Amino acid sequence: MKSSQLGLVGRRVCSSLRARLWTHVLIAGTMAIVLFVFGAFLLAQENLQNLLKKWGDQIQINAYLVKDLGAGEVSLLRDKIQNFSEVEHVRHISRQQAWKDFQAALGAQSHVLEGLPEDILPASFEIFIKPAYRDGPIVEAFANRLRKEKGFTTVEYPQEWVDRLSLMVLALRWLMWALAGILFVAIFFIVRNTVRLAILARKDEIKVMRWIGAPEQLIQAPFVVEGMLQGFIGAGLSVLGLWFSLRFLRDQTPTSIGLFGSLDRLQFIDWGSIALILAIGSLLGASGSVFSLRRFMRTWRG
């Protein structure tokens, strides 16, 4: 396309935006609502994934030592565990340390421990797993290996919660894409039908352009650019909506929601996800226009 033709496309787009402002606002608004729903799922999924990662970073196996283990045996056992390929590091918690930690955890209620002997709690190892091995079945297998080691009474780890959350993130991800599929098909048809109405409203303009020998791409380009702009603006509005919604959520709800920690820690979607929403919006807008135009262009000859 030559520069004068590009200029013509630009002027036709501007003229259409001015002349049919509310039609464009309506399409962009519809797209914004649909993309907002998609973005909300993306936001939830990203935050749950972050939470899972944080939990994963804290995955540790607690291995409680038998009561009468000597310092030398503890040291040998610790070295042995440290040499396992799955292990990042091992921390020995003595009986005294366990008592102090328990007291600290109880805080103001620590008086309930009064009268109890300070060596009531067992000594243990806190075994931290390397990131590459923080997968449910691997940790499970490793814990079973530890259980067979002499010197431990009990081996515990919070796998159940991690598994549940992993499943939740997976389900959310599938739900998000399934819903996205339905939403995108819906938005595609909405855009296609709205563009059809816009094309019918501009039928005479298309006929005049054809009459004077305008190439097909020159006739179609303004519609495609308009569709892309509507999609981009709709997507931008949905991202803004998400940002304000997250701020509102942070301001209006209690700071802590139990297991999920503090709402202040909720993260907004990353730049990659913002780019994805903008790209999906633009693509949907443009493709809706292209599909509508193709049908009309085939049927109109004059």
Add this chain to the structure above:
Amino acid sequence: MEGVLAALAAAFMIQLSNVSKIYPPNAAALKGISLQIERGECVLVTGPSGAGKTTLLKLLCCEEEPSEGQIFINGKDLIGLNNRGVARLRQQMGLLFQEFKFLPHMTALDNVALAALVIGAPRKESYNKAYRLLHELGLQKKCNAKPPALSGGEQQRIAIARALINDPMVVLADEPTENLDAALAEETMRLFLKSQERGTTIMVASHDLDFSQRYRVRVISLHEGCLVDDSNPATKKGRTG
């Protein structure tokens, strides 16, 4: 046979071979028309209302497709031409029909320049040429007016300027002087003939037989869809004056 037609077609600017047009259910607008028009020739197509003059021009600019026969323009077979082919053909044509087909929200100057811009002519050059043509047609004061605000005669002159702006290979004009007074009709014809001097083939459909006498052009007469007279000595109907 196909090869002979193609060879003949290359020799003429316009060639029709046994062309018929039947509108559903069974209204024949043209019946078995065959004719050739040379490059740079000016032809008047005449006949009473319903003779098929406008249909003939519509077939030549691909607004309609013939029911039968073949049409060649500059050696190009128009049958089965796709949208891209039609656009290319029209870029080389100046079209002036009774329905002017303007963009109502654009000014007269914009409408004329648009025809040049769509084929990729530079913006400044397109507007200069559009202004010059409108000036020659006495519309220099109406350049910024929008078509709906102009009279029928003024709109006709805008359409004439638009038809001529790209120095077309062929001009197809249906009753181009119908809404114009004598002086403007004369100016319009002067512009067409000036374009013909540059090698443009002109085909004008008109009731006005004075036109042929004044400008000494070939006359093709149609009646009820049939070619009844052709003043061109090269055709079998013979010259009628």
